Amino acid sequence: MNGVLNILKPPAMTSSDVVSHVRRILMQKKAGHTGTLDPGAAGVLPVCVGRATKIADYIMRGDKEYIAEITFGAETDTQDSYGSVTRTCESNIMKEMLACILPDFTGKLLQRPPMYSAVKHEGRKLYQLARKGIVVEKPLREVRVHEIELLGGTCNRFLLRIRCSKGTYIRTLCADMGEALSSCAYTSFLMRTETCGIRIEDTYTLPEVEMLMQAGDVERAVQPMEQVLSFLEPIYCDPYLYRFLTTGTPIDLAKAKLSVEPDKEYTVYCKGELIGIGKKERDTLKIVSMLKELGDLRR
Known part of the structure; x- marks a missing residue:
């Protein structure tokens, strides 16, 4: 499971406690929140699960x-x-x-x-x-x-x-x-x-997540990384670049006919899939956060 759970944190519960409950409910070790919310406070606490833990810092930076x-x-x-x-x-x-x-x-x-x-x-x-x-x-x-x-x-x-x-x-x-x-x-x-654009109207309580898990329908509560990262501008690459992107090889911008601004991060797509987050390094596009699993890359 890879994505973001928008949890409604109750008061008198720490952010770390929420993550521990999510790990237990989903039976998944890889999970983390996107910035501490005071124990006495309530509200939106996005919890990244699986590969989505790699985008926690990007969500954390948002307003x-x-x-x-x-x-x-x-x-x-x-x-x-x-x-x-x-x-x-x-x-x-x-x-x-x-x-x-x-x-x-x-x-x-x-x-x-x-x-x-x-x-x-x-x-x-x-x-x-x-x-x-x-x-x-x-x-x-x-x-x-x-x-x-x-x-x-x-x-x-x-x-x-x-x-x-x-x-x-x-x-x-x-x-x-x-x-x-x-x-x-x-x-x-x-x-x-x-x-970072993740709203309280779309939250789930921990008991609701647990009920969805028991019903085998917990995926409906998980926002895909593509949706959560929609605040970043996307770049769509030609299919022939797939094997280079997925191995972390920098892409020559001129040869690939891509226009990328310096000091700006983009979501990079190829063959209709989110490959990762990339930015300009000299005259190349470099994947700085790979969001594909190794098993996904053997194509």
């Missing part, structure tokens, strides 16, 4: 969309509702006040990864250090917030829709909004609704 509830008047050590309250403050934040500062939190931003995160320091995850009371200040990272929409709310509690780049911490964004309004705030609810 994300979240629905988040921000609550003013308190802050926690994890910046969400699963942590311990570290400070409270008098707060009377109204909708108009929050709306005024949202433009300041769009575009390029610098964020410092929170201590309760999966970012690593000297081989250990920050949250592992945080649980032992060890504080490490990681350098600021540049992220991009494309859009923030204020969906509703009254006093001190508001619902936001946020579209952002990979690596954006919504918890930190909400905490920073609290500071910007001379208050304090935490993320009281978080749901990822999209990652």
Whole structure:
């Protein structure tokens, strides 16, 4: 089985736990998620299975969309509702006040990864250090917030829709909004609704996947790699190039009459099949991620 399962991760479950359940249900060892979703958060968690594990990094790079509830008047050590309250403050934040500062939190931003995160320091995850009371200040990272929409709310509690780049911490964004309004705030609810075009409307719960597996119909829940990689521009090669492509031999662009831009990745097709992901190297097209199995290549 090769493809991507769009799992609806429930709250209070780690991303690694989800992958372990998928491996057990599908009886397949080769599986991995496409970027950690906080244990307390719910929503889209694509799990790559089989050869599709090779495209996990490409999915991970894509933009994300979240629905988040921000609550003013308190802050926690994890910046969400699963942590311990570290400070409270008098707060009377109204909708108009929050709306005024949202433009300041769009575009390029610098964020410092929170201590309760999966970012690593000297081989250990920050949250592992945080649980032992060890504080490490990681350098600021540049992220991009494309859009923030204020969906509703009254006093001190508001619902936001946020579209952002990979690596954006919504918890930190909400905490920073609290500071910007001379208050304090935490993320009281978080749901990822999209990652790299994979939407929450198309998710399956783990029990649903298990039922489909028992019914022998689990393939319907697996998105093929061709579909998941549709955000990359395709290149269609002549059939005579099949044996070169599938052995990783660089293709002379001029001889193959192919037009390829530098520093851009493409899905490469030949004989109607997805061969892999390729990019320009000097004057050739090079497969940088082979998506064909060796057994598929003996033609």
